[in-house]
Amino acid sequence: MADLNGISAALQKGDRNTVTKLVQQAIDEKVSPKKILEEGLIAGMAIIGAKFKKNEVYVPEVLIAARAMHAGMNLLQPVLTSSGVQPIGKIVLGTVKGDLHDIGKNLVGMMLKGGGFQVIDLGTDVPADKFVASVKENGKCVVAMSALLTTTMPQMRDVVKALKAAGLTAKVMIGGAPVTQNYADEIGAEGYAADAASAVDVAKKLVA
Numbered sequence: 001m002a003d004l005n006g007i008s009a010a011l012q013k014g015d016r017n018t019v020t021k022l023v024q025q026a027i028d029e030k031v032s033p034k035k036i037l038e039e040g041l042i043a044g045m046a047i048i049g050a051k052f053k054k055n056e057v058y059v060p061e062v063l064i065a066a067r068a069m070h071a072g073m074n075l076l077q078p079v080l081t082s083s084g085v086q087p088i089g090k091i092v093l094g095t096v097k098g099d100l101h102d103i104g105k106n107l108v109g110m111m112l113k114g115g116g117f118q119v120i121d122l123g124t125d126v127p128a129d130k131f132v133a134s135v136k137e138n139g140k141c142v143v144a145m146s147a148l149l150t151t152t153m154p155q156m157r158d159v160v161k162a163l164k165a166a167g168l169t170a171k172v173m174i175g176g177a178p179v180t181q182n183y184a185d186e187i188g189a190e191g192y193a194a195d196a197a198s199a200v201d202v203a204k205k206l207v208a
Helices: 004-013 016-028 033-053 059-082 103-114 128-138 154-165 181-187 196-207
Strands: 090-095 118-121 142-146 171-175
Touching: 004 016, 004 033, 004 059, 016 033, 016 059, 033 059, 033 103, 033 196, 059 103, 090 103, 090 128, 103 118, 103 142, 103 196, 128 142, 128 154, 142 154, 142 196, 154 171, 154 181, 171 181, 171 196
Parallel strands: 090 118, 090 142, 142 171
Antiparallel strands: none
């Protein structure tokens, strides 16, 4: 019998081997891929996200859990695609120009994937025109930007302006250590997330 709770539990422990074994077993038993995704992988990642918010687990545990989730997703993705299951939304993600920090961005990307989003990760040091090009290429999506330095924060404003100038209606969410809700309001970003776990909730609101 496919053990979806087992997938969730193994993912929370970061037990990649058990996750892959149980996901494969569920696929072999013809369990609906959407069910495996939602009740196994996403359920486990949601618990990790909630614990992370309450400081019950820390970045290393989240990264290990996310790696286990990726292992499961690698098996599940082809089945999801062939059964026509759509992601709940697309996110274009990047750290802004002049900023090379990527741990926070990667963590947000993993949490968003764990929340059922398709994530297009542009990496670090991303100029405004690259965000614009990616939105044009990917259609309806949310732009998620990270900055870890006060000196690179103004780049976020430049991206918001560049999207508007290009006539694109993509919603924007921002985050990073020096970034605040006030700054998001000031530059016209629709969302602000204080941490990686909150980013999933914010993104869900923006695509709703």
